[in-house]
Amino acid sequence: xxxxxxxxxxxxxANGLVFVSGSLPLDADGAVVPGGRAAMxxxxxxxxxxxxxxxxxxxxxxxxxxxxxxxxxxxxxxEQFIELWAEPRPARTVVGVAELPRGVxxxxxxxxxxxDDRSASxxxxxDDRSASxxxxx
Numbered sequence: 001x002x003x004x005x006x007x008x009x010x011x012x013x014a015n016g017l018v019f020v021s022g023s024l025p026l027d028a029d030g031a032v033v034p035g036g037r038a039a040m041x042x043x044x045x046x047x048x049x050x051x052x053x054x055x056x057x058x059x060x061x062x063x064x065x066x067x068x069x070x071x072x073x074x075x076x077x078x079e080q081f082i083e084l085w086a087e088p089r090p091a092r093t094v095v096g097v098a099e100l101p102r103g104v105x106x107x108x109x110x111x112x113x114x115x116d117d118r119s120a121s122x123x124x125x126x127d128d129r130s131a132s133x134x135x136x137x
Contacts (some may be wrong), residue, residue, distance in 0.1 A: 060112040
Protein backbone atom coordinates (compact mmCIF):
# COMPACT_ATOMS: atom_id res chain seq x y z
CA UNK A 1 0.00 0.00 0.00
CA UNK A 2 1.46 3.36 -0.98
CA UNK A 3 1.20 6.67 0.80
CA UNK A 4 1.66 10.27 -0.41
CA UNK A 5 5.30 10.29 0.75
CA UNK A 6 6.09 6.94 -0.90
CA UNK A 7 3.64 6.51 -3.83
CA UNK A 8 5.78 3.99 -5.73
CA UNK A 9 7.20 0.51 -5.47
CA UNK A 10 10.67 -0.08 -4.01
CA UNK A 11 11.36 -2.71 -6.66
CA UNK A 12 9.58 -4.05 -9.72
CA UNK A 13 10.44 -7.35 -11.42
CA ALA A 14 9.69 -7.51 -15.15
CA ASN A 15 10.96 -9.90 -17.83
CA GLY A 16 13.94 -11.11 -15.83
CA LEU A 17 15.01 -7.63 -14.70
CA VAL A 18 14.61 -5.85 -11.37
CA PHE A 19 14.05 -2.09 -11.43
CA VAL A 20 14.93 -0.60 -8.05
CA SER A 21 13.60 2.83 -7.10
CA GLY A 22 15.96 5.53 -5.92
CA SER A 23 17.43 4.92 -2.48
CA LEU A 24 18.28 7.74 -0.11
CA PRO A 25 21.02 7.86 2.54
CA LEU A 26 18.92 7.08 5.61
CA ASP A 27 19.90 5.33 8.79
CA ALA A 28 17.90 2.54 10.47
CA ASP A 29 15.66 5.14 12.14
CA GLY A 30 14.95 6.93 8.86
CA ALA A 31 17.16 9.92 9.65
CA VAL A 32 19.22 11.48 6.86
CA VAL A 33 22.89 10.47 6.86
CA PRO A 34 24.81 13.64 5.98
CA GLY A 35 28.12 14.02 4.23
CA GLY A 36 29.82 12.60 1.19
CA ARG A 37 31.04 9.01 1.49
CA ALA A 38 28.91 8.24 4.55
CA ALA A 39 25.82 9.31 2.60
CA MET A 40 26.88 7.24 -0.43
CA UNK A 41 27.36 4.16 1.75
CA UNK A 42 23.99 4.65 3.50
CA UNK A 43 22.19 5.05 0.15
CA UNK A 44 23.89 1.91 -1.15
CA UNK A 45 22.81 0.01 1.96
CA UNK A 46 19.21 1.08 1.34
CA UNK A 47 19.54 -0.05 -2.29
CA UNK A 48 20.87 -3.46 -1.19
CA UNK A 49 17.94 -3.88 1.22
CA UNK A 50 15.44 -3.08 -1.54
CA UNK A 51 17.10 -5.55 -3.90
CA UNK A 52 17.09 -8.26 -1.24
CA UNK A 53 13.29 -8.07 -1.04
CA UNK A 54 13.15 -9.63 -4.53
CA UNK A 55 16.12 -11.94 -4.12
CA UNK A 56 18.86 -10.07 -5.95
CA UNK A 57 22.10 -8.46 -4.79
CA UNK A 58 24.94 -6.27 -5.95
CA UNK A 59 26.36 -9.05 -8.14
CA UNK A 60 23.14 -8.91 -10.19
CA UNK A 61 23.29 -5.17 -10.94
CA UNK A 62 23.63 -4.32 -14.65
CA UNK A 63 22.99 -0.53 -14.48
CA UNK A 64 23.44 1.94 -11.65
CA UNK A 65 22.57 5.64 -11.51
CA UNK A 66 23.84 8.10 -8.93
CA UNK A 67 21.95 11.39 -8.60
CA UNK A 68 24.13 13.95 -6.79
CA UNK A 69 23.60 17.56 -5.75
CA UNK A 70 27.28 18.39 -6.29
CA UNK A 71 29.31 16.90 -9.15
CA UNK A 72 32.34 16.94 -6.84
CA UNK A 73 30.70 13.82 -5.33
CA UNK A 74 31.46 11.98 -8.58
CA UNK A 75 34.91 11.05 -7.26
CA UNK A 76 33.32 9.45 -4.18
CA UNK A 77 30.84 7.62 -6.41
CA UNK A 78 33.78 6.30 -8.47
CA GLU A 79 35.57 5.19 -5.30
CA GLN A 80 32.52 3.35 -3.99
CA PHE A 81 31.76 1.82 -7.40
CA ILE A 82 35.29 0.45 -7.79
CA GLU A 83 35.21 -1.03 -4.27
CA LEU A 84 31.89 -2.79 -4.79
CA TRP A 85 32.27 -4.18 -8.33
CA ALA A 86 35.10 -5.95 -10.10
CA GLU A 87 35.54 -5.92 -13.87
CA PRO A 88 33.41 -6.09 -15.85
CA ARG A 89 31.46 -3.52 -13.86
CA PRO A 90 27.83 -2.59 -14.44
CA ALA A 91 26.99 0.34 -16.68
CA ARG A 92 26.80 3.52 -14.59
CA THR A 93 25.73 7.14 -14.81
CA VAL A 94 26.27 10.07 -12.45
CA VAL A 95 23.68 12.81 -12.88
CA GLY A 96 24.02 16.24 -11.28
CA VAL A 97 20.73 17.58 -9.93
CA ALA A 98 19.70 20.80 -8.17
CA GLU A 99 17.94 19.13 -5.27
CA LEU A 100 16.95 15.73 -3.87
CA PRO A 101 14.22 14.69 -1.41
CA ARG A 102 14.78 15.49 2.27
CA GLY A 103 17.83 17.59 1.36
CA VAL A 104 20.08 14.57 0.82
CA UNK A 105 23.21 14.82 -1.36
CA UNK A 106 22.84 11.47 -3.19
CA UNK A 107 20.17 9.07 -4.42
CA UNK A 108 21.00 5.76 -6.10
CA UNK A 109 18.80 3.59 -8.30
CA UNK A 110 19.58 0.38 -10.15
CA UNK A 111 18.56 -2.20 -12.68
CA UNK A 112 19.52 -5.79 -11.84
CA UNK A 113 19.07 -9.09 -13.58
CA UNK A 114 17.44 -12.08 -12.02
CA UNK A 115 20.28 -14.55 -11.38
CA ASP A 116 20.81 -17.12 -14.10
CA ASP A 117 20.49 -19.92 -11.53
CA ARG A 118 16.91 -19.10 -10.57
CA SER A 119 13.70 -18.46 -12.40
CA ALA A 120 12.25 -14.98 -12.59
CA SER A 121 8.99 -16.47 -11.40
CA UNK A 122 10.46 -17.04 -7.93
CA UNK A 123 10.32 -13.28 -7.34
CA UNK A 124 6.89 -12.83 -8.86
CA UNK A 125 3.62 -12.51 -7.03
CA UNK A 126 0.87 -14.60 -8.63
CA ASP A 127 -2.21 -12.52 -9.32
CA ASP A 128 -4.11 -11.20 -12.33
CA ARG A 129 -1.00 -9.61 -13.81
CA SER A 130 1.21 -11.22 -16.42
CA ALA A 131 3.58 -13.83 -15.00
CA SER A 132 6.45 -11.76 -16.35
CA UNK A 133 6.04 -8.88 -13.91
CA UNK A 134 5.45 -8.13 -10.27
CA UNK A 135 5.45 -5.10 -8.06
CA UNK A 136 7.04 -5.17 -4.63
CA UNK A 137 5.86 -2.31 -2.37
